[in-house]
Amino acid sequence: MSFLNYLISGISLGSIYAIIALGYTMVYGIAKMLNFAHGDVIMVGAYVCFFAAAKYNLPPAIGILAAVLVCTTLGIVIEKLAYKPLRQATSLAVLITAIGVSYFLQNAALLLWSSSPKVFPNFFAQQTVNEAGKKIKITGFQLFGGQLRISYVTLVTIAACLVIMAALLLFINHTKLGKAMRACSEDKGAAQLMGINVDATISLTFAIGSGLAAVAGVLLCSAYPTLVPTTGSMPGIKAFTAAVFGGIGSIPGALLGGLLLGVIEIMAKAYISTQMSDAVVFLVLIVVLLVKPAGLLGKKVREKV
Amino acid sequence: MMLRVTDLNVFYGQIHAVKGVSFEVREGEIVTLIGANGAGKSTTLKTISGLMRAKSGSVEFMDKNISSTAPHKIVQLGIAHVPEGRRVFTTMTVEENLDMGAYTAPPTDLEADKERVFDQFPRLKERRRQVAGTLSGGEQQMLAMGRALMSHPKLLMLDEPSMGLAPILVEQVFDMIRQLHEAGTTILLVEQNAEMALSIADRAYVLETGKITLSGGGKELSQSESVRQAYLGG
Numbered sequence: 209m210s211f212l213n214y215l216i217s218g219i220s221l222g223s224i225y226a227i228i229a230l231g232y233t234m235v236y237g238i239a240k241m242l243n244f245a246h247g248d249v250i251m252v253g254a255y256v257c258f259f260a261a262a263k264y265n266l267p268p269a270i271g272i273l274a275a276v277l278v279c280t281t282l283g284i285v286i287e288k289l290a291y292k293p294l295r296q297a298t299s300l301a302v303l304i305t306a307i308g309v310s311y312f313l314q315n316a317a318l319l320l321w322s323s324s325p326k327v328f329p330n331f332f333a334q335q336t337v338n339e340a341g342k343k344i345k346i347t348g349f350q351l352f353g354g355q356l357r358i359s360y361v362t363l364v365t366i367a368a369c370l371v372i373m374a375a376l377l378l379f380i381n382h383t384k385l386g387k388a389m390r391a392c393s394e395d396k397g398a399a400q401l402m403g404i405n406v407d408a409t410i411s412l413t414f415a416i417g418s419g420l421a422a423v424a425g426v427l428l429c430s431a432y433p434t435l436v437p438t439t440g441s442m443p444g445i446k447a448f449t450a451a452v453f454g455g456i457g458s459i460p461g462a463l464l465g466g467l468l469l470g471v472i473e474i475m476a477k478a479y480i481s482t483q484m485s486d487a488v489v490f491l492v493l494i495v496v497l498l499v500k501p502a503g504l505l506g507k508k509v510r511e512k513v
Numbered sequence: 514m515m516l517r518v519t520d521l522n523v524f525y526g527q528i529h530a531v532k533g534v535s536f537e538v539r540e541g542e543i544v545t546l547i548g549a550n551g552a553g554k555s556t557t558l559k560t561i562s563g564l565m566r567a568k569s570g571s572v573e574f575m576d577k578n579i580s581s582t583a584p585h586k587i588v589q590l591g592i593a594h595v596p597e598g599r600r601v602f603t604t605m606t607v608e609e610n611l612d613m614g615a616y617t618a619p620p621t622d623l624e625a626d627k628e629r630v631f632d633q634f635p636r637l638k639e640r641r642r643q644v645a646g647t648l649s650g651g652e653q654q655m656l657a658m659g660r661a662l663m664s665h666p667k668l669l670m671l672d673e674p675s676m677g678l679a680p681i682l683v684e685q686v687f688d689m690i691r692q693l694h695e696a697g698t699t700i701l702l703v704e705q706n707a708e709m710a711l712s713i714a715d716r717a718y719v720l721e722t723g724k725i726t727l728s729g730g731g732k733e734l735s736q737s738e739s740v741r742q743a744y745l746g747g
Contacts, residue, residue, distance in 0.1 A: 234575075384616070385610070387605070387609055387612060387613060387618065388613070390602070390604065391602050391605070391613050394602050394603065394604055394605075395600055395602065397564055397596065397600070398596060398600040398601075398602065399613070400562075400563070400564060400584040400588075401562060401564070401584065401593070401594045401600075401661075401663060402583055402588065402594060402613045402614055402616045402617075402664075403585045403588035403589055403616045403617035404585055404613070404616055404661070405583070405585045406585075465657060510590065
């Protein structure tokens with residue numbers, strides 16, 4: 209039964225990785241760049257939601273909405289100010305810029321919100337009164353006589369991941385804008401000749417990716433409630449790994465990579481070693497890339513000569 | 514005047530690819546730019562459609578200067594450009610490629626426009642749900658042309674439509690161009706296959722290392738001694 213417990217928390221963690229990985233993979237697919245500041249957008253989203261809920265006592269839904277709005281705007285602004293001027297530059301210059309933006313966001317957060325950890329509230333708990341008349345919070349439920357415990361955060365996280373994935377696939381495959389994104393990702397010049405505004409499409413991609421990062425930030429901090437300015441960096445790197453694992457540029461690949469990574473990480477923590485879990489995760493990544501260099505669902509890109 | 518290009522200078526990095534080129538296309542004409550590889554033909558087309566920017570000179574379309582207009586707006590004005598190497602979206606289906614061609618067109622006509630393209634290119638109808646990457650070269654050329662027609666262009670620019678095609682397919686493609694022209698589309702054709710291009714063109718310009726060296730009627734140029742020697746194999 210403990211295996212099932214681990215599996216569920218692995219899927220839950222993996223769902224968060226998958227939502228973050230979507231941002232990496234979409235931006236890579238269309239702008240052909242690795243946005244290493246993506247993880248820090250998660251942190252900004254979490255702070256916005258934290259302040260909305262804990263400081264201004266706004267309802268959770270408003271807090272999440274505010275986080276999404278702020279992050280969406282932040283994503284568009286980052287792209288316009290930092291990446292757009294480098295559209296013709298080498299990929300190394302863009303990569304270094306992205307790392308710079310990442311440090312900028314972390315240090316701005318340090319300046320604005322200090323390094324002292326904030327305790328993120330649990331939005332997904334029910335208030336009730338126990339037999340003794342004391343107010344308590346119920347954070348989940350139990351099955352099989354207490355052997356299987358599932359928290360509400362876990363359920364919400366997995367459900368959010370599935371809904372986001374389905375909505376995104378519908379958008380990409382069946383709407384005019386979504387198809388335009390696919391066209392841009394394959395051939396920007398040809399897309400322009402169709403009358404597609406490539407700059408606007410890239411902005412839209414950053415907006416969607418950053419909005420999803422905000423959702424991921426709220427879910428992440430609901431499950432692991434310590435919020436500091438570097439909260440986003442490790443999950444960001446893990447999610448990037450998940451995107452590469454599943455095949456960067458592929459949306460179903462981000463889901464698969466994220467879920468696998470989450471499950472492997474939790475299983476390694478449970479059965480091998482807590483300290484070694486990250487090493488196990490990256491070992492699996494190395495093995496997968498040796499066998500399938502484009503990732504699990506990635507397509508081989510043939511370079512034209 | 515539908516298209517007027519005046520004293521165009523375009524650079525590829527350090528390379529001066531187009532050197533003071535001027536020409537014009539009148540409504541209802543087929544005009545061709547012929548010349549060897551690297552003469553600046555494709556660069557000229559890319560500059561007209563906005564994919565590249567001229568260092569100096571101007572491009573006017575329907576008496577409007579479009580030299581600094583964004584490429585997606587140039588499409589809306591009525592110029593469609595079928596690029597060299599077709600560049601269909603290989604991971605999208607034939608039908609989705611046509612949808613992309615209609616990106617700027619009003620959505621009300623979408624189905625009727627697709628049927629119109631399928632009438633012209635019946636092969637595409639058979640393969641409408643197939644991914645474009647699996648089509649043959651000739652089919653991809655037809656898709657690229659059909660896709661361009663979806664935007665209802667006033668001016669259709671074709672870059673090397675015969676490239677890499679078997680002779681029988683080249684004939685077919687040129688038949689298509691003739692039909693499109695008869696249906697009222699103005700055409701600017703870039704070709705290395707000078708003989709075919711001159712046979713259907715009203716007027717032609719010869720480009721050599723970025724400069725126009727000769728111009729005249731299509732028939733006239735195909736008789737010209739220097740053109741015969743340089744481009745028509747004696």
